[in-house]
Amino acid sequence: MSTISIRLNEHDDLLIRKYAELHHMDLSTLVRQAILEKIEDEFDLELFEKVWKKEQHEARLTHEELKRELGL
DSSP, X not given: OOOOOOOOOHHHHHHXXXXXXXXXXXXXXXXXXXXXXXXXXXXXHHHHHHHHHHHTTSOOOOHHHHHHHHTO
């Protein structure tokens, strides 16, 4: 297992510690989860943008058209 050090001013340090305490988490878990969520969010956004660009010119149905097509 590796160790990462970060420098924080007093305000940020207190904020992060209080947040971790509020959510019953140790600092290591909080920081790890926050970083992994950030990476996942960026990956999700990139994937969305790729799909959006690819499908932007494809034909779309309105809700009404879809309901008619499905006989609803």
